[in-house]
Amino acid sequence: MSPKPLLRLEAIDKSFPGVHALDHVDFDLYEGEVHVLLGENGAGKSTLMKILSGSLPRDSGRIILRDTPVEIANSYQAHLLGIGMVYQELSLIPNLNVAENIFLGRLPKRRSFLVDWSEINKKAQQILKKLNVNIDPMLPVNHLSMAERQLVEIAKVLSLEVKILLLDEPTSALSERERQRLFKLIRELGERGISIIYISHHLSEIPLVGHRVTVLRDGKKIATLPVSKADEDTIIRMMIGRDLKEQFFKEETNPGKVILKVEDLEIKGKLHQVNFTLHEGEIVGIFGLLGAGCTLLVRALFGLEKMDSGKIYVNNRIVTISSPADAIRLGLGYLAKDRREGLIPPMPLLSNITLASLRKISERSLIKHQKEQQVGKKYLKELNIQPPDLARMVRYLSGGNQQKTALSKWLCSGSKVLIFDEPTRGIDVRAKSEIFQIFNQLTKAGVGILMISSELLEILAMADRIFVMRRGALTVAYQKGEATKEQLLKSAS
Amino acid sequence: MKERRKKLSTIKSNSPSKIYLTGSSVIHFFNNWSPTGGKIFKKILISGGPIIALLFLCIYLSFASPYFFTVGNFMNITRQSSINAILAIGQTMVIISAGIDLSVGAVLALSASISAVAMSYWGLNFGFSIFLGLIVGTLIGCINGIIITKGRIPDFVATLGMMTTARGISLILTGGLPVPSHFTATALKGYLPLGLIWLGSGDIFSIPVPALIVVAVTILGWIILNHTTLGRAIYAVGGNSEAAKTSGINVEGTKIIAYSIMGLLAAVAGIVLTGRLNSANALMAEGAELQSIAAVVIGGTNLFGGQGGVIGTLIGAIIMGVLGNGLNLLNVSAFWQRVIMGLIIIVVVVFDQWRRRRFVF
Numbered sequence: 001m002s003p004k005p006l007l008r009l010e011a012i013d014k015s016f017p018g019v020h021a022l023d024h025v026d027f028d029l030y031e032g033e034v035h036v037l038l039g040e041n042g043a044g045k046s047t048l049m050k051i052l053s054g055s056l057p058r059d060s061g062r063i064i065l066r067d068t069p070v071e072i073a074n075s076y077q078a079h080l081l082g083i084g085m086v087y088q089e090l091s092l093i094p095n096l097n098v099a100e101n102i103f104l105g106r107l108p109k110r111r112s113f114l115v116d117w118s119e120i121n122k123k124a125q126q127i128l129k130k131l132n133v134n135i136d137p138m139l140p141v142n143h144l145s146m147a148e149r150q151l152v153e154i155a156k157v158l159s160l161e162v163k164i165l166l167l168d169e170p171t172s173a174l175s176e177r178e179r180q181r182l183f184k185l186i187r188e189l190g191e192r193g194i195s196i197i198y199i200s201h202h203l204s205e206i207p208l209v210g211h212r213v214t215v216l217r218d219g220k221k222i223a224t225l226p227v228s229k230a231d232e233d234t235i236i237r238m239m240i241g242r243d244l245k246e247q248f249f250k251e252e253t254n255p256g257k258v259i260l261k262v263e264d265l266e267i268k269g270k271l272h273q274v275n276f277t278l279h280e281g282e283i284v285g286i287f288g289l290l291g292a293g294c295t296l297l298v299r300a301l302f303g304l305e306k307m308d309s310g311k312i313y314v315n316n317r318i319v320t321i322s323s324p325a326d327a328i329r330l331g332l333g334y335l336a337k338d339r340r341e342g343l344i345p346p347m348p349l350l351s352n353i354t355l356a357s358l359r360k361i362s363e364r365s366l367i368k369h370q371k372e373q374q375v376g377k378k379y380l381k382e383l384n385i386q387p388p389d390l391a392r393m394v395r396y397l398s399g400g401n402q403q404k405t406a407l408s409k410w411l412c413s414g415s416k417v418l419i420f421d422e423p424t425r426g427i428d429v430r431a432k433s434e435i436f437q438i439f440n441q442l443t444k445a446g447v448g449i450l451m452i453s454s455e456l457l458e459i460l461a462m463a464d465r466i467f468v469m470r471r472g473a474l475t476v477a478y479q480k481g482e483a484t485k486e487q488l489l490k491s492a493s
Numbered sequence: 494m495k496e497r498r499k500k501l502s503t504i505k506s507n508s509p510s511k512i513y514l515t516g517s518s519v520i521h522f523f524n525n526w527s528p529t530g531g532k533i534f535k536k537i538l539i540s541g542g543p544i545i546a547l548l549f550l551c552i553y554l555s556f557a558s559p560y561f562f563t564v565g566n567f568m569n570i571t572r573q574s575s576i577n578a579i580l581a582i583g584q585t586m587v588i589i590s591a592g593i594d595l596s597v598g599a600v601l602a603l604s605a606s607i608s609a610v611a612m613s614y615w616g617l618n619f620g621f622s623i624f625l626g627l628i629v630g631t632l633i634g635c636i637n638g639i640i641i642t643k644g645r646i647p648d649f650v651a652t653l654g655m656m657t658t659a660r661g662i663s664l665i666l667t668g669g670l671p672v673p674s675h676f677t678a679t680a681l682k683g684y685l686p687l688g689l690i691w692l693g694s695g696d697i698f699s700i701p702v703p704a705l706i707v708v709a710v711t712i713l714g715w716i717i718l719n720h721t722t723l724g725r726a727i728y729a730v731g732g733n734s735e736a737a738k739t740s741g742i743n744v745e746g747t748k749i750i751a752y753s754i755m756g757l758l759a760a761v762a763g764i765v766l767t768g769r770l771n772s773a774n775a776l777m778a779e780g781a782e783l784q785s786i787a788a789v790v791i792g793g794t795n796l797f798g799g800q801g802g803v804i805g806t807l808i809g810a811i812i813m814g815v816l817g818n819g820l821n822l823l824n825v826s827a828f829w830q831r832v833i834m835g836l837i838i839i840v841v842v843v844f845d846q847w848r849r850r851r852f853v854f
Contacts, residue, residue, distance in 0.1 A: 304739070328741040342739055344732035346799040355729060355740040358722040365721050409740065 004067070006031045006195055007164060012061035014047055021047045023219040024061070029164065034186060034196045036206050036227075039216035040239055040428035045199050048216070049166050052197075053085035054078035084162035088169040088426075090153050094142035099124035101141055102156045127159045131185065147178035154185070158194075165189065165196045169426065171205065175289045175454065176489060183209050203232050203429075204457065215239055239429055249433075250462050251440040256280030258316065259448045260417050262301070265310030270296055272473045274310070278417065278448040283439060285463030286452045289492050293472040294452045295337060298419045301450075302334040303327045314417075328356055333410030335403070337421040337452075342406040345395035349385070350376040352394050352405050356413040379408035384434065400431025407438065418442065419450045424458065436462060456485045468492050542845040543792050543808040550812060554819040561822055568701055572694075572769075574814025575703030576601075576762045578807060580781055581788035582714045583758035585806040588789050589718070590751045591731040591798025592648040596637060597759050598781035599659035602774070604630035604756075605763030606663045609672035609773035612685060619686045627760045633659060634756020638749030656782070663775035671772040685771060693768015703765045707807070710758060714803040717754075727751055731798030788813055791841045812841070 005028035014022040022044045029035050039045045050056040054075040072078050092101045099120045110116045124137035133151045171179045213230040215222045215238040222238045260278040271293050278284050288294045299305040303321040314330045321327045336342050353376050354361050361372040376390045383404045424432045453459045466478045468491040476491045555562040580597050587594045608626030611617040640651045695702045718724035726747040729737035738744050767773040792809030794801025820830045
């Protein structure tokens with residue numbers, strides 16, 4: 001790395017009504033460096049990146065690129081300066097193909113208004129080849145997997161000849177193998193002199209990919225450290241401002257009787273003869289790579305997918321679950337991988353909490369508003385949902401609080417079996433530990449939890465038993481303490 | 494929160510039994526529109542775009558024409574906008590559930606035609622004929638709902654098809670003539686029963702009957718949307734039908750009920766319109782569907798579903814009525830009236846969207 005930073009952000013300040021998002025933040029970046037940006041939700045990471053990529057204007061402060069102060073008023077100007085951003089939620093158009101997406105907005109033309117399709121495809125091939133990505137540029141993007149889409153997005157940004165690449169949570173939707181592929185790509189880019197700012201919640205990824213780490217908290221920069229000095233405890237302390245005793249603290253429980261039993265569940269071509277049991281007060285973890293069928297299995301349990309054959313027993317009685325309403329009546333609850341599947345954004349917090357328990361807050365179809373308020377306040381306090389405003393529309397809550405709202409919906413409906421698909425996806429450290437504390441409370445109260453997770457540390461720490469799925473079948477079952485990370489990965493691939 | 498509740502209830506009502514209905518529910522209504530608490534003024538600003546527009550309109554017209562601000566004129570306005578208001582209340586429910594109903598005018602005509610034909614040609618008694626019309630309207634609404642949910646086609650397409658079909662059936666039923674036409678009236682049974690005429694053109698204590706019907710329908714709609722599990726389900730289905738389904742709500746059933754209510758209200762509006770016109774015909778209320786959608790949109794309900802309410806729609810319908818009436822009083826040509834009406838719709842919605850973005854972050 002050269003001695004002078006390629007990019008310097010000095011005293012960047014930005015406020016929104018009621019929120020001081022960035023408080024005179026300094027930041028610098030060297031050529032070829034991978035600089036990891038960490039912080040809880042709301043710490044200011046995304047805001048800082050949006051200012052750098054031109055999506056947001058700053059209130060004050062200076063951006064100095066190669067010793068020249070610059071103004072970045074929109075993303076076009078950012079591209080001109082060589083800065084490109086890959087968003088967490090991606091910005092591809094699903095029904096267009098790969099090549100069209102890469103050249104979105106700048107399709108090469110013949111005679112200044114006819115699109116030159118052969119040129120597009122040729123150039124797209126070249127770009128993808130340069131990144132060692134093997135995807136047919138004529139494929140429509142909605143035929144690609146999440147990981148492939150991410151690579152296309154990166155290709156798109158890189159084709160703009162960027163020298164500074166901003167990656168926002170690039171790995172949250174990727175499987176382990178795809179993550180490794182991405183890290184390899186990042187290292188290669190670094191060797192080619194491209195600098196990368198990398199936002200992530202996955203602390204374990206930092207040493208794999210980064211050179212330096214900067215921690216933001218409440219809009220202020222706390223510290224910048226070389227990766228060698230950035231161990232997890234130090235970082236967590238900086239992110240939260242106090243010691244987090246143990247991130248995953250699993251309390252001992254005595255699992256009771258069997259509350260859920262699945263026998264020979266089969267979905268032709270996708271799930272084969274799945275058998276398992278879940279006890280009261282037990283946490284069963286399900287681990288599998290993308291496509292192994294974990295999500296499909298739990299969706300079938302919840303009545304969202306049709307089973308071809310198999311039996312389900314709840315409390316030792318055989319049941320038929322053909323719709324979520326059936327499942328809910330039997331005491332099941334389901335938090336989907338994508339939070340958007342479980343919450344109604346334009347409805348207030350209170351209505352979301354009581355959504356699955358309408359019968360409990362109404363009398364002969366008439367809603368009892370006072371009772372509803374009572375119930376809502378109860379869960380607001382119990383789960384520490386911030387801000388504690390029952391009338392606030394759920395779309396304005398942070399990821400962690402949205403997850404808590406989704407959870408309180410099932411607590412309100414009195415679920416005895418809770419199914420979590422990736423419970424901590426896209427959630428910051430503090431909310432994560434809150435959720436696991438809640439898991440502990442739930443199991444103590446006799447609730448059985450089925451948890452799908454691709455976070456090895458999480459599943460190893462929290463699950464009493466772990467089932468590994470591969471290609472639609474349950475391959476191995478481990479008791480707590482029996483498995484290691486490597487064993488799990490091996491069983492899954 | 495509690496202080497504000499008490500304050501509003503003392504302003505809005507003086508009998509204890511009304512406090513629950515007005516105070517907390519008004520807050521609940523306002524809360525459904527804005528995410529943060531705040532002073533009452535801010536609330537009006539946030540959710541009162543249509544009211545402000547109406548106020549400005551009335552103030553302007555009061556100065557522009559001496560005939561505007563009279564009781565007689567206001568009664569006229571209510572009578573003229575009653576059909577639209579009734580239809581729009583039904584349309585509100587459909588739109589909140591993320592649907593849309595283009596067959597509304599046609600269903601009105603069909604149910605009115607069947608009632609009139611039953612009364613005039615088939616000799617059935619008054620009450621039964623009205624009932625028949627209401628049943629037919631509800632049934633068609635139900636069919637709309639079933640086609641959309643089970644047939645899995647877009648609401649737009651299904652109700653478009655129904656619109657044409659229903660008009661066709663009305664034409665067959667009435668033979669293309671008004672019911673009763675002058676010939677049939679003098680030759681066969683006579684004119685429509687006075688009771689029916691009264692429903693469309695009569696008064697109670699000089700308040701037009703249609704206005705009272707509108708008030709009743711609005712109150713019912715408000716109760717359903719804000720105080721019943723069905724209403725909650727409608728908002729949920731419109732806000733995110735996938736999440737509603739996962740939460741155990743019967744999405745298909747909810748939509749079918751919403752469309753059935755729309756059909757019923759179309760039939761009610763049909764009765765009122767028949768009463769005003771002294772007859773029913775297959776082509777009545779042509780274009781009513783777009784008018785009803787306009788009222789909903791002006792009233793601030795989101796066309797994509799999940800948000801909105803009947804109070805706003807009522808105000809939207811009143812705005813349209815006041816505008817039409819005011820332009821008539823100002824002697825504006827009917828052609829220009831259309832231009833102005835269209836522009837107002839656009840302006841009100843642009844203003845509404847702007848203040849939504851501006852004040853609710």
